[in-house]
Amino acid sequence: MKELNLTVEKRDTTGKGPNRRLRAAGDIPAVVYGPEMEPVPVMVSYIKLYHLMHGAPLNTIINLDIEGADGPTRKVLIRELQKDPLSGNLLHIDFHQIPLDKPITLTIPVKTVGTPVGVSAHGGILQHVRRTIDISCLPVDIPDDIEIDIGELNIGDSVHVSSLEIKNVTILTNPVQTIVTVVAPTVIKEPTVAAAEEEEVEAAEEAEGEAKEEEAKPEGGEKKEEGGKEKKK
Numbered sequence: 001m002k003e004l005n006l007t008v009e010k011r012d013t014t015g016k017g018p019n020r021r022l023r024a025a026g027d028i029p030a031v032v033y034g035p036e037m038e039p040v041p042v043m044v045s046y047i048k049l050y051h052l053m054h055g056a057p058l059n060t061i062i063n064l065d066i067e068g069a070d071g072p073t074r075k076v077l078i079r080e081l082q083k084d085p086l087s088g089n090l091l092h093i094d095f096h097q098i099p100l101d102k103p104i105t106l107t108i109p110v111k112t113v114g115t116p117v118g119v120s121a122h123g124g125i126l127q128h129v130r131r132t133i134d135i136s137c138l139p140v141d142i143p144d145d146i147e148i149d150i151g152e153l154n155i156g157d158s159v160h161v162s163s164l165e166i167k168n169v170t171i172l173t174n175p176v177q178t179i180v181t182v183v184a185p186t187v188i189k190e191p192t193v194a195a196a197e198e199e200e201v202e203a204a205e206e207a208e209g210e211a212k213e214e215e216a217k218p219e220g221g222e223k224k225e226e227g228g229k230e231k232k233k
Helices: 016-024 046-053 193-215
Strands: 003-010 027-033 040-045 061-067 074-083 090-097 104-113 125-128 132-137 146-149 158-160 178-183
Touching: 003 046, 016 027, 016 090, 027 046, 040 046, 061 090
Parallel strands: 003 061, 027 090, 104 146
Antiparallel strands: 003 040, 027 040, 061 074, 074 090, 104 132, 125 178, 158 178
16 A cells, blocks of 8 residues: 655644634644554644545555654644534544554545446446445555445445455445345336226316206206105205
């Protein structure tokens, strides 16, 4: 797996006010933490981080050099990107220092390859049920993504987590969960000619019945009793 190199600066002030001023200057407040170490508050240039991570998955290992802090370069993962819910602006970053000799847990994206035959030949619809998988592995074995070939899937076929095999990786996601499936297209039935003709006949008969009923009414709308005698009120 490809590793990236990033240099950040240690920051001596924390809190909402200083962090707001950092963002206004084009820097993002962050923290580096991990096992057997005290958290280190740092700041990173937004432009530098954007160019570094553009197109790279978040599970990429970063060789982090902290200016103004003692110690060697640290291998870290981005564990959290905090964003403003309204503007989407980046507010804070959590860098997690990882041990190289112990398994870590992380989430890996799933990438599909090919077009299912059930879609291309039979008009089916491909549904993505899961787009990520949780795994555990050593840092050196972290895959960029999980690639599955879906070209042979027909209508009614699915790929489940249990079918995945990744070398040196333990899959933590429930094996019975579906990743992708091909379903039949939704068919909207139009009324047949016979059904349409039957509806027309029923409508005509109903209209004829209403017309006869109107003709049977006497003038003034009064009903007559049997024998033709007019019913007295």
